[in-house]
Amino acid sequence: MYPVNEVFETIQGEGKNSGLAAIFVRLQGCEVGCSWCDTKHTWTLDPALQVSPEQVLCVDGEVGRWSHYSSEQLIDAFKAQGFQAKLVVITGGEPCQYDLTELCQALEAKGYQVQIETSGTELVKVSDGAWVTVSPKINMKGGKAVLVQALERANEIKHPIARQRHIDELDALLEGIDLTNKSMCLQPISQIEAATALAMKTCIERNWRLSVQMHKYLQID
Numbered sequence: 692m693y694p695v696n697e698v699f700e701t702i703q704g705e706g707k708n709s710g711l712a713a714i715f716v717r718l719q720g721c722e723v724g725c726s727w728c729d730t731k732h733t734w735t736l737d738p739a740l741q742v743s744p745e746q747v748l749c750v751d752g753e754v755g756r757w758s759h760y761s762s763e764q765l766i767d768a769f770k771a772q773g774f775q776a777k778l779v780v781i782t783g784g785e786p787c788q789y790d791l792t793e794l795c796q797a798l799e800a801k802g803y804q805v806q807i808e809t810s811g812t813e814l815v816k817v818s819d820g821a822w823v824t825v826s827p828k829i830n831m832k833g834g835k836a837v838l839v840q841a842l843e844r845a846n847e848i849k850h851p852i853a854r855q856r857h858i859d860e861l862d863a864l865l866e867g868i869d870l871t872n873k874s875m876c877l878q879p880i881s882q883i884e885a886a887t888a889l890a891m892k893t894c895i896e897r898n899w900r901l902s903v904q905m906h907k908y909l910q911i912d
């Protein structure tokens with residue numbers, strides 16, 4: 692069973708899959724504590740905020756409520772909601788605090804492509820076919836060996852940046868990691884103008900991809 696904060700269908704707004712229709716499954720719980728996190732309501736698994744399964748089948752806003760779901764119950768819920776998307780994005784919170792292998796396999800058996808959004812602070816336990824996006828949280832919980840496992844498994848590295856220091860930290864982190872076949876993205880933190888300008892400049896220099904959190908400009912979830 693997985694603690695689910697919200698399930699909704701929208702357009703993937705980040706990374707290489709930007710623009711694709713996607714079902715989002717947001718798992719509750721994260722211990723990393725990024726100061727600029729845009730989903731702080733997912734940090735705590737508060738027993739007082741456990742609700743019935745039907746209540747998480749819509750966007751949460753900022754409440755932080757959650758309910759337990761098995762893989763089969765999630766797939767049944769997608770059907771009951773009439774969702775059409777073929778991409779399922781598992782995010783959080785930090786989804787990799789849970790072993791996601793069985794969930795990925797159950798979704799893939801039903802024909803879904805699975806994408807995982809993770810911080811690299813926990814070992815990545817997913818199916819071989821899952822598209823893993825690592826948004827590395829440097830100098831935070833987890834430690835170097837865990838982060839290296841996540842970076843090596845990553846299909847995509849999507850780094851949130853505001854200042855040059857963040858790019859320098861990423862470069863140091865990626866030393867020794869084989870980037871062949873990895874999609875590289877820079878994502879400006881919180882639509883800050885200077886961050887966006889720096890991300891664009893660096894993406895042009897390096898032939899990387901700009902990820903602007905399209906959903907925030909579109910004012911959708």
Ligand SMILES: C[S@@+](CC[C@H](N)C(=O)[O-])C[C@H]1O[C@@H](n2cnc3c(N)ncnc32)[C@H](O)[C@@H]1O
Pocket residue numbers: 721727728729730782783784785786808809810811825826849851878879880881882904
């Ligand atoms: C909310 S996190 C959940 C998944 C996982 N905990 C992680 O950090 O990758 C989803 C994505 O949003 C990014 N993010 C969170 N807050 C942001 C912000 N204020 N500006 C830009 N990106 C942000 C994260 O870096 C991550 O790529």
Ligand SMILES: Nc1nc2[nH]cc(C(=O)O)c2c(=O)[nH]1
Pocket residue numbers: 701702703704705730782783808906911912
């Ligand atoms: N539309 C949309 N795209 C997203 N891509 C990653 C998201 C996330 O919160 O992990 C996210 C999200 O919250 N909404």
Ligand code: SF4
Pocket residue numbers: 721722723724725728729730731733783784785810828
């Ligand atoms: S790791 Fe992800 S969910 Fe956790 S605080 Fe950082 S951005 Fe937010």
Ligand SMILES: [Mg+2]
Pocket residue numbers: 729730
């Ligand atoms: Mg988000």
